[in-house]
Amino acid sequence: MKTKWFIFSGFMKPVTLSKMVVMTSIFVLLFGNMAFFTNVIDVYPVSLENALFLLSLVIVFGGLTSLLLSLVCFKYTVKPILILVLLVSAPAAYFMDTYNVVIDDVMINNILNTDMNESRDLFGVSQLIYVLFLGVLPSIYVCKAKISFQHLKIAMASRALLIIFSLILVLLPIYFLSDFYASFFREHKLLRQYANPSYYLYSAIKFSGSSFGGITKTLPLKVIAADAKIPTLDIDRELVILVVGETARADHFSLNGYDKLTNPYLQKEAVVSFNNVWSCGTSTSVSVPCMFSIYDQSNYDDVKADSTENILDILKRSSANVLWLDNNSSSKGVADRVDYESYKASDKNSVCDIECRDIGMLKGIQPYIEQHPKGDIVIVLHQIGNHGPAYYKRYPRSFRQFSPTCNTNQLQSCNATQINNTYDNAILYTDYFLSEVIQQLKVNDKNFETAMVYISDHGESLGENNIYLHGMPYRFAPDNQKRVPLIMWFGESFKPEINFELLKSNVSKKYSHANLFHTLLGLMEVETKVYDKEMDIIERYPE
Numbered sequence: 001m002k003t004k005w006f007i008f009s010g011f012m013k014p015v016t017l018s019k020m021v022v023m024t025s026i027f028v029l030l031f032g033n034m035a036f037f038t039n040v041i042d043v044y045p046v047s048l049e050n051a052l053f054l055l056s057l058v059i060v061f062g063g064l065t066s067l068l069l070s071l072v073c074f075k076y077t078v079k080p081i082l083i084l085v086l087l088v089s090a091p092a093a094y095f096m097d098t099y100n101v102v103i104d105d106v107m108i109n110n111i112l113n114t115d116m117n118e119s120r121d122l123f124g125v126s127q128l129i130y131v132l133f134l135g136v137l138p139s140i141y142v143c144k145a146k147i148s149f150q151h152l153k154i155a156m157a158s159r160a161l162l163i164i165f166s167l168i169l170v171l172l173p174i175y176f177l178s179d180f181y182a183s184f185f186r187e188h189k190l191l192r193q194y195a196n197p198s199y200y201l202y203s204a205i206k207f208s209g210s211s212f213g214g215i216t217k218t219l220p221l222k223v224i225a226a227d228a229k230i231p232t233l234d235i236d237r238e239l240v241i242l243v244v245g246e247t248a249r250a251d252h253f254s255l256n257g258y259d260k261l262t263n264p265y266l267q268k269e270a271v272v273s274f275n276n277v278w279s280c281g282t283s284t285s286v287s288v289p290c291m292f293s294i295y296d297q298s299n300y301d302d303v304k305a306d307s308t309e310n311i312l313d314i315l316k317r318s319s320a321n322v323l324w325l326d327n328n329s330s331s332k333g334v335a336d337r338v339d340y341e342s343y344k345a346s347d348k349n350s351v352c353d354i355e356c357r358d359i360g361m362l363k364g365i366q367p368y369i370e371q372h373p374k375g376d377i378v379i380v381l382h383q384i385g386n387h388g389p390a391y392y393k394r395y396p397r398s399f400r401q402f403s404p405t406c407n408t409n410q411l412q413s414c415n416a417t418q419i420n421n422t423y424d425n426a427i428l429y430t431d432y433f434l435s436e437v438i439q440q441l442k443v444n445d446k447n448f449e450t451a452m453v454y455i456s457d458h459g460e461s462l463g464e465n466n467i468y469l470h471g472m473p474y475r476f477a478p479d480n481q482k483r484v485p486l487i488m489w490f491g492e493s494f495k496p497e498i499n500f501e502l503l504k505s506n507v508s509k510k511y512s513h514a515n516l517f518h519t520l521l522g523l524m525e526v527e528t529k530v531y532d533k534e535m536d537i538i539e540r541y542p543e
Helices: 002-012 017-031 034-043 048-070 078-099 105-112 116-122 125-144 152-176 178-187 198-216 284-292 302-306 311-317 358-371 416-443 500-505 514-523
Strands: 238-245 271-278 321-326 339-342 377-382 449-456 483-490
Touching: 017 048, 017 078, 017 125, 017 152, 034 048, 034 078, 048 078, 048 152, 048 178, 048 198, 078 125, 078 198, 105 198, 105 284, 152 178, 238 416, 238 514, 271 500, 284 302, 284 514, 311 321, 311 377, 311 514, 321 358, 358 377, 358 416, 416 449, 416 483, 449 514
Parallel strands: 238 377, 238 449, 321 339, 321 377
Antiparallel strands: 271 483, 449 483
């Protein structure tokens, strides 16, 4: 009994609300900010010159957390809020410590749009340990603790003192070390985005505000290219397959000069591979809607994209038959108004082992073509591709050409060679998949002008500078997350129209996702005032 009483005596001893807030702030600061302090020390190495500044950062961000919590923790909210902060800060610390990602509003959107299969790939023993020791156990303490609530006047005075004291902890070091903090805030903006929980709390508020704004300002779908049409003189039917890749980076394609042969199948085909193409975002939830929209990276936002027609809407209105086949989480709203089929489960996809394979989508192509004897056809294939961190799941065992591999989602337990080999095996499988798409088009080449366009949504970090996966804020993200492959193939009926010599001379010209909108309009020969020939990548002979 004495032992049991001793274990729970901490729960039995009353603590004030202010003390509970401060204790939680200190706990998260000390145990949930390894990524923050590691990245700070990389920029401001431990030295006599930097010692005072580094110590002040502990004080400033501890004070900031205490200030934020003191503004929302009251008699009936203190326990739920502190428990929520602890339970969210624990996995946030895990992902920042393990993959060196930041939890901003875009990442929160990614989390909310991630399906169970993708989420399962992120789970591991290390994450459970983080959640248990940084989240669950301290939450039990908060839940069981007896909080002494003071008389209203005393409580208000105590709260005022906590807020004032927290403000002093934040402002005083910044004032006396203004030179350091000017550099910290102006030149190293990314560093503060690792602060746990202050930055993800800020991001959550920002995300909630934009989401609420998007709901309250929902407008009727804006029609663009209302004049879009395919000329009556165009009697040739187009069959275009657009493959939307997942997490593929351009520099791991041997077609672009990579030293490992990751494209043995495509090198046998007459493809054109562009090596200087840049994504609209660093996550699927941004890049996919953006690449199908009329907006470029600088003026894109999800509210505008959701309330404006995309290229698939225009193609459908111009009498094309449009189909989206998906082996990823979803179309992110792009295919809401066209035919859509999911191939994520074995009831639809007949090629499944540890997961359903991209190649299974091809079985849906020919039936659709035969069911639509009139009009042009556009088919979008949305891959699972190279989605991480479980790259080893993204290809069948027969494609394990590069070894040794990293057969776990815990990338930090593998070396660079293993990670790159595993990632490259998935690229190799995509290479095979694309070659099979081409074979499918060749079958239909006599009846259509056929073409394939492959472009990835974003790239991936594979441990360079200790950064993994994707989703970094765009302006801070390394090029590996933004530079994507773009590959084109054209059937025999298309070839007389295209100036291949000029097209191939442009493979190193800078393009982006913004070019896709106009390139598809040109490829489908749709006439509309919104078409910009200068944005069309494909070079044609003058008519």
